[in-house]
Amino acid sequence: MMKQIDELKLESDLEYRFAYLSEFMGFGEGDVAAILASAPALSKLVPGLVDAVYEKLFAYDATKRHFVPVNSGYTGPVASSLAELTTDHPSIKFRKDKLARYLARLVTGPYDAKMVTYLDFVGAIHTAKAGSQSIIVPLVQMNVLMGFVSDALLTTIAGMDLPEDTKLQTLRAFNKLLWIQNDLITRHYQR
Secondary structure (H helix, E strand, O other), rough: OOOOOHHHHHHOOOHHHHHHHHHHHHOHHHHHHHHHHHHHHHOHHHHHHHHHHHHHHOHHHHHHHOOOOOOOOOOOOOOOOOOOOOOHOOOOHHHHHHHHHHHHOOOOOOOOHHHHHHHHHHOOOOOOOOOOOOOOOOHHHHHHHHHHHHHHHHHOOOOOOOOOHHHHHHHHHHHHHHHHHHHHHHHOOOO
């Protein structure tokens, strides 16, 4: 029997949307368990992942330029130009800490309504809907960022010393989660 989906509710009810995405992709308790079980191994690798992400972002003017405006919540020294901005600038250290906390939160759960709201906020914060009005990241830049983060994270997991069935389950779990995250980013660009 075909399941009926309220498509208007998908746009207005975040938990309904998350439940639909999760069910459709098969993201369930086993996936959450695999993600949470990866925390001890992944937590040691987060600093390297964060540095790799920022090295990539700083390799292109189209992505680096979004780091010159002041991030909401940051009160330290500000770079006045792209040339002045380095990956060890205090404002970038502030942003690196945010990315590290995001990655840590992914592997510490719980996957409840608060987590769903947080994942959605990650999407909204990069648009005019939340955060600094001077930092509006185009969707194409968010897509390349998510693609890079996904590849870096999945490559890291693939290289971990885990039993093959655990590694495969963990890879699949993160792949589904990152596709859900990508949807919760993209939705903020559609309105």
